[in-house]
Amino acid sequence: MKNELWTIAFCGVFFVLISPVYWILTGDPTGTTALIMTTLLCVVLGFYLAIVARQIPDRPEDRSDGEIAEGAGELGFFPPYSWWPLYCALAFGVVVLGIIFGWWLFAIGVVFGGAALVGWTFEYYRGIHAH
Structure with missing residues (x-):
């Protein structure tokens, strides 16, 4: 350092x-x-x-x-590819558009954003990359 x-x-x-x-x-x-x-x-x-x-x-x-x-040796855990950041970004885009066009769209974006965030958080607890 x-x-x-x-x-x-x-x-x-x-x-x-x-x-x-x-x-x-x-x-x-x-x-x-x-x-x-x-x-x-x-x-x-x-x-x-x-x-x-x-x-x-x-x-x-x-x-x-x-x-x-x-x-030499293990430097850390580097995750493989993931689609969840894309889903989180799309949900955030819907949230921002919801602020502009209507609160109903904002609510839809929050729901999808929450689901995407949970998916991104727990993606290494199931499937082929579980550890």
Whole structure:
């Protein structure tokens, strides 16, 4: 996590230096606010990465003598294809259109969205991908 911490820290320093320069040159409050918010985001993310870096042991990519083979092994669970995100997106589209055209369409979208969300949540509890 130390590499990530330094990357975010350098981005934060960049935004700290650029924000007042942007304000002086343009006088644009919107862009300056966005740069200040980006600076604060870098501070929060850097703080989180600093805390996490202290809690986990050194990873091979954090050490200069680390070997590629040391990072071998299971990296996590990566799900196969799934149709449920598409159904959730379609239901969300119906919900948004329901806000525009009528609350009856909104209710239909909420019902289908709930069913799609339950299906997406429990898709690994049954079928060929159950575990």
